[in-house]
Amino acid sequence: MKKDIIPPVVENVGVAVVKEKNIEGAEEWNVYLINFKTEAIEGVLVTSTGYGELNGEPRKTSTLRHFLDTVGPGEFVKIEPIQEEVFGLSNEFWVSFFLNKVMYDKQYVFLAESISDANCIKIPLINKKGVFIK
Numbered sequence: 549m550k551k552d553i554i555p556p557v558v559e560n561v562g563v564a565v566v567k568e569k570n571i572e573g574a575e576e577w578n579v580y581l582i583n584f585k586t587e588a589i590e591g592v593l594v595t596s597t598g599y600g601e602l603n604g605e606p607r608k609t610s611t612l613r614h615f616l617d618t619v620g621p622g623e624f625v626k627i628e629p630i631q632e633e634v635f636g637l638s639n640e641f642w643v644s645f646f647l648n649k650v651m652y653d654k655q656y657v658f659l660a661e662s663i664s665d666a667n668c669i670k671i672p673l674i675n676k677k678g679v680f681i682k
Contacts, residue, residue, distance in 0.1 A: 558654035560584035566678030598637035
């Protein structure tokens with residue numbers, strides 16, 4: 549029965565939204581997946597979407613999907629840029645991956661207005677300021 553299935557718990561994997569300068573020197577925000585594990589994660593699929601209300605109207609962004617073959621232990625990978633215009637929405641990232649032939653799945657949600665300079669901390673491994681969920 550469905551109630552008897554206990555999904556494995558995702559630990560030591562995080563998503564960060566980091567403010568950094570691009571090659572032209574302009575500031576931009578980028579989303580990173582961080583693997584804090586001592587083992588590589590494989591077959592990584594990340595889907596992202598934004599949803600909520602802007603100016604009193606319901607809004608939803610397109611769903612983007614990214615596939616990463618392997619993210620090594622202690623590594624981080626840039627997933628996508630994120631526009632400041634969607635910071636007023638909740639931004640959801642579903643991360644699925646395999647570790648030791650077991651599939652793991654976790655939802656990371658940056659609530660509306662939570663991605664801001666005021667909430668930035670120094671992100672481990674990346675060593676840049678951003679907003680982080682582990």
